[in-house]
Amino acid sequence: MTTPPPAGGSGAPGALDAHLRVERPGFTLDLELGAAAGEVVALLGPNGAGKSTALRALAGLLPLTAGHLRLDGQTLEDPATGLHTPAERRPVGVVFQDYLLFPHLSALDNVGFGLRCRGRSRKEARAEALPWLTRMGLEAHATARPGKLSGGQAQRVALARALAVQPRLLLLDEPLAALDARTRLDVRSQLRRHLAEFEAVAVLVTHDPLDAMVLADRLVVIEDGAEVQSGTPSEVARLPRTDYIARLVGLNLYQGVGTGHQVTLPDGVVLATAEAVSGPAFVAFPPSAVTLYRTRPESSARNVWELTVAGLDLHGDQVRADLTGPVPLAADLTPAAAAELDLSPGTPVWASVKATQTRAYPA
Template identity: 80%
Template structure:
């Protein structure tokens, strides 16, 4: 069988996910509406314990719904109210787990062929199809190698090939890059993005890494405590975060108050000057790089100026991130030279300023 016969573009582009995932547990309830169009990659993003893995297991059929429904390609797979539930093995779903879960006693080829064989395809046909997938993912020369002798990046690609070999209408990826080192992660992320761009069914990615989500997904769904708190394109989420968790995730200082023209008053009475003209509940956000620190009160044109105290200093990429407390708690990014010049240490009292032009205000 030639590689061309397995092209993802040959799959019928009719897949669509329509789900209301409700899973009730004694101390936690997931209640999440999730839809996706054919060819769309949706990332579920959220803190530990938010319900991301619960949602993924429910989609895969590994965890039963207690309410709601799950429909794929117009076929109802699960509806507790109607006592309908298709078992996991009968769902057109492929899963790439965080730790890959490859069969250690099987070669890479036989790992990939396992799914087609379970679907009833003859051994020769399943192995030919598996070889084509390995070739496509650059692993043909490792076909006879068992998982224990593969690198992390190679094992991840075998796991992806195994998931794709069953021709899923829903591809689930559970922290697919978490086990990789930084260099391998960079390479595999780029490769995974290319394959997802070609995938014409629905893909759902679970991750806690904002960069993975921003690079791999078309749409982000952020969940906290089992509920959606924000959804949108990566650029929309990054520009207009609506919770502290999202703001930290995308590297912004975020505040919520009431706007009156170009001023937003926070609950404690602190006023932030912005350039937007709004009325009513509003958010104000600005990056840590917009914060300038001084040891003495400066003469500055910046309309936002507050006293602050340094509570922590940490390396953040090639910058030093200073955590500040005061009338307006915030994070500030500085160069190592600036930290030395200002003689900053935890407990140092400073003045923090932010120009109105470097803030972004939007309706809450």
């Protein structure tokens, strides 16, 4: 059992209710965050967006300037009243990016470390820790020290250590970042299974969209210390609202003013769309929807622009062309098509996108 935090405040039992405001020189985090018991929320955003600041504030490692933090109906922090529950007294488990396992302790004693801090004897801590190692499939490595474990095994020991104290809030800071690509695939699947079985709140911090999409029930996208979009992974991927999100999910995104089946961009370029929209609107389409030509096409597509190739790169089994001009965009084509068009940086091309392949929605 964890040491109970001080009583006070109100909130939904089994839920996270937080308003995290942290002011630092040149940067302010101002984020409202709520989650139900059993929910996995991913904080996603570019470097410097405030993800790690939010995680440290939730953990109690960074005091709030204003706002509040409530968990299971208990107020853990309220700057207005001077309440700040120390990190070691919060019912919180943390899996750090580099795991921070104690090199001189066995895997079993690493898992039992938090239990020892909560007053268990060494024998009691080991007895409680062993089932967690077994759950992670690591009982055969109970006596191994971290230096003898693979990256994936170390990650699972760190997760077992965080779960062994039965936290009501589990924080995961880039939990897969230290793994190579092959190990990451396997561990991501295992982590998703363990999180699905976790009955309290889990908050995952990541800049990797695949980790967020696979592991989380809900995404909260942060830029410059504030939320810019939230929703299920499918909602965020389908209807991005910033260039950062659009790039993550592989879409071309534009914002303008809609009038019927067209959206006028700030520079006057008009995009034809399948959906009718009115007022401020976004238009999105995938790079695969773009067709390239060396001369102006005789096409039924209503969106046709003359652009210039700015760069070429491999993107999976496709060639991704970055194009500049009236409507800067990314286009995907096969290597054979790229060779046939004789594309290279500086090459002028015509690009077309059918209105039926665009998606328009209110801004």
